[in-house]
Amino acid sequence: MTTNDITPVILCGGSGTRLWPVSRKSFPKQFIDLIGEGSLFQQSSKRLSGSGFAEPIVVTNSDFRFIATQQLHDAGITPNTVLIEPEARNTAPALLAAALVAAQKDPAQLMLAAPSDHYITQADVFCDNVRRGVAAAQAGQIVTFGITPDKPETGYGYLELGEGSVHGAMPLKRFVEKPVLAEAQRMLDAGGYLWNAGIFMYAAQTMVDAFAAHAPEMLAHVQAAVDSAEPDLGFLRLDPDAWTKCEDISVDFAIMEKVSNLSVIAHDGDWSDMGGWNAVHLHAEKDADGVALQGRTHAVECKDTLLRSESGAVQLVGLGLENIVAVAMPDAVLVADRSRTSTLGNVVKQMRAAAVPQADNFPKDHRPWGFFETLILSDSFQVKRIVVNPGAALSLQSHEHRSEHWIVVVGTAKVTVGPDRDNLDVKMVHQNESVYIPLHAIHRMENPGDTPMELIEVQTGSYLGEDDIVRYEDVYSRGQGAKG
Known part of the structure; x- marks a missing residue:
């Protein structure tokens, strides 16, 4: 890292619903291998790495913290700081927290704030445009990056450009909210308008000063959340009491539409916010x-259609389809007219109101030690496939309402089990062997090998919820509850 390197701020705490059933609250679109190589989060992180970029600051929530760090590790990227939001409060407090953390070390540190779910195929073109904005950001400007429109899009806000130049960038005349089709066509025909991509570059102190001028109350709360933040393994947990006092508001409304030092760089390469099917x-x-x-x-005799199967056990066949999106998951199937997929968010809300588990819960539940997926679920028993990463260990725990039977199918499990913490037996359970975990027994599973270990778990009991866990020890410092 050099003093001129840009620190990316990657926001990955959101939960997209317009790409249901692939994207859900428990595992949203930014972490999915949706298109291209790797997840959108990994693609964004790689795009903002290498020459000219410092290690990123990642802002996410507690449920996604291990997913984010694992995907960064798989992409060969080491984060500078991973900030954990106690709860989602939109982009304004998130970006301010990152700016305050950076300003503690260097108030002049340049920062590039970017969502983690954008798809940009020409990374070199985008990075060249970022470099074009450096002089303006160093001069105290907040530089936003607009996308050159190629159609009258009604799903994005717009940036109306002013005349002249500001340290090599274009002045911003005003923000335009998402337009109706006729207005979008007028702006496209007139020129001088860009789509608002929500990507900003600025010096850390510039952003802090903007909040001091236009949102001083939020600055006080976020400063308190940063000052009282607690290190947790490799994460920095923002103080929840101060954080909950922050207004739930986007940085556009809180700051960008009020400041006078905002300028624009146009990006005319391929770009999408991957907002829907x-x-x-x-x-x-x-x-x-x-x-x-x-x-x-x-597909047989289909036209302008997307067919996607997310299960190796499900063969999806389309016959005579036109303008259709069909997506098959192990636990849910979407069949929709392509013109209606923008309303999927409302459909998810309806399912959520009806207590449909598939509205939010992803069939594969990712944990810091690996993942599990439910194969069969009834009122009194559940069958899971569990995969434990090499060297990883589940917490030492017990259950109040269920017993478990583990059958190792790949690798070897190191199993600790006993009636209490003073009487624990440790045994190695090999492939094709099994072990029984009685109700209330204290137990732990570890993978001592150097390849993933897989087992089948059969649960029986009066209640099978993931919150039926009492943790005694945990290498990942999780608390009580389903994920801790």
């Missing part, structure tokens, strides 16, 4: 009939 279809590889196939799929 139409965007996935647009950027996916398609045949001559506009059909995009992903996973175990087969």
Whole structure:
């Protein structure tokens, strides 16, 4: 890192619903291998790494903290700081917290704030445009990056450009809210308008000063949350009491629409916020009939259609479909007219109100030690597939309402089990062997090997919820509850 390197601020705490059923609250779109190589979060992190960039500051929530760090590790990226939001309060407090953390070391540190769910194929073009904005940011400007429009889009806000130049950037005349189609067409025809991508570059102190001038109350609360933040393994947990006092507001409304030192750099390369299935279809590889196939799929006499299967056990077949999105998951299937997929968020709200588990819960539940997926679930028993990463260990725990039977199918498990903490037996359970965990027994599972270990778990009992866990020890410093 040099003094001129830009520190990326990567926001990855959101929970997208317009890409349901692939994206859900427990595992949202930024962490999914949606299109291209790796997840959108990994693609964003790689794009903002290497020459000219410092290690990133990542802002996420407690549920995603291990997912984010594991995906960064897999991408070969070491974060500077991972800030844990006690609860989602939108982008304004998140970006301010990152700016305050950076300003403690260097108030002049340049920062590039970017969502983690954007898809940009021409990373070199984007990074060249970022470098074009450095002089303006060093001179005290907040530089936003607008996308050159190629159609009258009604799903984005717009930036109206002013005349002249500000240290090599263009002055911003005003923000334009998401327009109706006629207004979007007028702006496209007139020129001088860009889509608002929500990407900003600034010196850390510049952002802090903007909040001091336009949102001083939030500055006080976020400063208190940073000052009282507590280190937790490799994370920095912002103070929850101060954080909950912050207004839930975007940085656009809190700051950007009020400051006078905002300028614009245009990006005319390929870009998408991947806001829905139409965007996935647009950027996916398609045949001559506009059909995009992903996973175990087969199309016959289809046109302008997306078929996607997320399960190796599900073969998705489309016959005579036109302008359709069909997505098959192990636990849910979406079949929709492409013109209606923008309303999926409302459909998810309806399912959530009806207590449909698939509205929010992803079939594969990611944990810091690996993951599990439910194969069978009834009122009195549940069957899971559990995969434990090499060297990883579940917490030492017990259950009040269920017993468990573990059958190792790949690798070897190191199992600790006993009636109390003073009487624990440790044994190695090899492939094709099993062990029984009685009700109330204290137990732990570890993978001592150097490859993933898999087992089948059969639970029986009166209650099978994930919150039926009492933790006694945990290498990941989680508290009580489903994920801690």
